[in-house]
Amino acid sequence: MTETITIYCKNNNVYKDVPLGATLLDIYTAVGSPLKNRPMNARVNNKVEGLTFRCYYPKDVEFIDYTQLSGQRTYVRSLCFIFSKAVHDVLPTATLNLEHPVSKGYFCKIHNGKSIDHQTIEKIRTRMREIIDADIPFRFKNTRTSDAVKLFHERGLFDKELLVETTGMPYTMYYDLDGYINYFYGCLTPSTGYIQLFDIVPYFDGVLLRIPRRSDPQELEPVIKQDKMFQAYKEHLTLLDTVVLNNVGDLNKAIRKGMTPEIIMVSEAMQEKSVAKIAEEIACRFRDNGVRMVLISGPSSSGKTTFCKRLQIQLITNLIHPVSISLDDYFLDREHTPKDEKGEYDFESLYALDLPYFNSDLQKAINGEEIALPTFSFETGSRIYKGNKLKMGPNSILIIEGIHALNPELTSILDDHYKYKVYVSALTSISLDNHNWIPTTDNRLLRRIVRDYRFRGYSAKDTIARWESVRKGEDKWIFPYQENADAMFNSAMLYELAALRKYAEPILMEVLEIEEENAEAYRLLRFLRYFNYIHETELPPTSLLREFLGGSSFSY
Numbered sequence: 103m104t105e106t107i108t109i110y111c112k113n114n115n116v117y118k119d120v121p122l123g124a125t126l127l128d129i130y131t132a133v134g135s136p137l138k139n140r141p142m143n144a145r146v147n148n149k150v151e152g153l154t155f156r157c158y159y160p161k162d163v164e165f166i167d168y169t170q171l172s173g174q175r176t177y178v179r180s181l182c183f184i185f186s187k188a189v190h191d192v193l194p195t196a197t198l199n200l201e202h203p204v205s206k207g208y209f210c211k212i213h214n215g216k217s218i219d220h221q222t223i224e225k226i227r228t229r230m231r232e233i234i235d236a237d238i239p240f241r242f243k244n245t246r247t248s249d250a251v252k253l254f255h256e257r258g259l260f261d262k263e264l265l266v267e268t269t270g271m272p273y274t275m276y277y278d279l280d281g282y283i284n285y286f287y288g289c290l291t292p293s294t295g296y297i298q299l300f301d302i303v304p305y306f307d308g309v310l311l312r313i314p315r316r317s318d319p320q321e322l323e324p325v326i327k328q329d330k331m332f333q334a335y336k337e338h339l340t341l342l343d344t345v346v347l348n349n350v351g352d353l354n355k356a357i358r359k360g361m362t363p364e365i366i367m368v369s370e371a372m373q374e375k376s377v378a379k380i381a382e383e384i385a386c387r388f389r390d391n392g393v394r395m396v397l398i399s400g401p402s403s404s405g406k407t408t409f410c411k412r413l414q415i416q417l418i419t420n421l422i423h424p425v426s427i428s429l430d431d432y433f434l435d436r437e438h439t440p441k442d443e444k445g446e447y448d449f450e451s452l453y454a455l456d457l458p459y460f461n462s463d464l465q466k467a468i469n470g471e472e473i474a475l476p477t478f479s480f481e482t483g484s485r486i487y488k489g490n491k492l493k494m495g496p497n498s499i500l501i502i503e504g505i506h507a508l509n510p511e512l513t514s515i516l517d518d519h520y521k522y523k524v525y526v527s528a529l530t531s532i533s534l535d536n537h538n539w540i541p542t543t544d545n546r547l548l549r550r551i552v553r554d555y556r557f558r559g560y561s562a563k564d565t566i567a568r569w570e571s572v573r574k575g576e577d578k579w580i581f582p583y584q585e586n587a588d589a590m591f592n593s594a595m596l597y598e599l600a601a602l603r604k605y606a607e608p609i610l611m612e613v614l615e616i617e618e619e620n621a622e623a624y625r626l627l628r629f630l631r632y633f634n635y636i637h638e639t640e641l642p643p644t645s646l647l648r649e650f651l652g653g654s655s656f657s658y
Contacts, residue, residue: 107119110163116136126157127154141167142173152290154242169316169317178313180294182200191229198210209309217307223303233279237294240291240293243276243283261536265632268358285535300312300322312325329585333590334591349535351535353596366595374412385421395522396499396522397523398501401505407649409526429502429507434456435483474487523588525587526591528542531592532596548602551626561613
């Protein structure tokens with residue numbers, strides 16, 4: 103008699119006895135194929151596993167499709183594997199870099215000694231379709247790291263060799279696709295046939311790998327114009343190339359060589375140079391074009407507050423007197439706050455602000471009138487006054503910081519010639535290796551988890567649970583306006599995840615396995631293992647990272 107185990111499927115509340123060692127694919131069929139779309143992976147006891155994972159004990163299983171972020175990640179990783187194999191097949195001597203997300207896709211650079219023309223792109227696209235139509239399985243391999251290092255070296259995958267060699271993990275996993283091997287962080291789909299919708303198109307000096315919409319997997323994401331963001335990425339990538347720290351393996355090697363102080367100093371100096379450059383441009387427009395306010399926006403945990411403080415210092419060195427307003431102090435009283443589709447207060451909405459009151463104060467300030475600044479009490483959910491006042495003089499410039507600062511509706515009463523707009527974001531440019539970029543959202547989420555725990559009394563579970571809602575708000579209220587900026591400031595530092603690791607790990611480990619947020623906590627813990635530690639004491643007190651770790655010379 104075949105031995106069985108009991109599986110509980112969370113998707114449809116079904117208990118099912120399945121054979122011992124059944125794969126998640128087998129289980130998906132056994133429980134009635136509960137999803138509308140094809141599954142990409144599954145949470146098994148709140149840990150994400152690939153669909154070829156075998157169950158030998160009773161488990162709680164929740165199947166995930168493309169419409170969920172975890173499913174999208176699995177799809178994109180699998181697509182990237184197919185893309186990298188196709189490039190290898192068409193251009194055997196080329197080097198491929200999957201660099202960063204931009205324009206609703208992923209920018210990739212193919213180094214082949216010459217520019218990639220339309221004919222070559224078509225050959226790669228055709229080869230990708232051939233690989234997909236063949237429905238070739240991705241074969242998971244797990245081997246001793248010393249053997250993986252040797253294998254990667256023999257195949258010329260030196261970036262992957264250095265990464266796994268410097269992480270200190272005894273075993274390394276990789277995937278084989280019809281004899282072509284590659285290393286991807288996280289699980290893949292069972293086979294290439296799961297990847298149906300994609301495209302590759304020319305984009306600047308490389309190509310853009312296009313993916314389906316999460317909201318409608320039957321349609322590709324539109325290519326949106328993000329030229330300014332692309333240039334911000336390129337500037338940082340040039341810095342990484344200059345200091346020969348393109349990937350995390352390079353960073354780990356440098357840390358082990360005792361080069362941490364130099365890495366920190368270069369990264370911090372690069373940021374200060376960017377702040378100074380923006381301040382000088384504002385000063386020119388202040389004197390020549392009558393700019394009277396600086397609008398600073400960016401997504402959650404992008405470092406807007408520290409950037410604002412450092413910018414004010416640089417403006418003073420340009421003989422300009424900065425005064426500031428925080429949009430957070432113009433929230434509506436709690437009972438008037440709009441609610442989202444779940445009936446919860448929508449603090450991300452532009453209309454959570456008292457726009458008429460804000461614009462009244464803004465107009466008075468620009469006219470040189472003194473205004474009484476409000477302070478919003480998050481404890482009582484109401485506006486209070488502490489006697490703070492603001493009055494702009496002839497040499498004053500108004501700094502307004504908040505997530506909606508670049509939304510034209512916020513300051514529509516004033517002509518654009520009064521405004522200088524800055525977009526701040528953590529555009530993480532260092533990659534794990536040539537084919538595994540680090541999502542900017544992971545960088546920001548880890549910052550927020552540490553800050554929320556240390557200074558706001560929130561657990562990692564709390565922060566992770568709210569993160570999807572925060573990201574939806576960013577998609578609606580922040581990202582559509584980022585290209586309105588006159589300047590983009592990249593707040594990501596090439597060393598910061600190595601510094602965050604020590605603080606994030608114990609916080610993430612507090613998430614219980616029984617809690618659904620454990621899937622994300624576990625993923626982030628595995629991700630952080632790739633970084634060698636940098637001790638926080640080596641960071642200067644003016645570092646933007648201090649906004650999240652503490653010990654800053656600025657007051658928050």
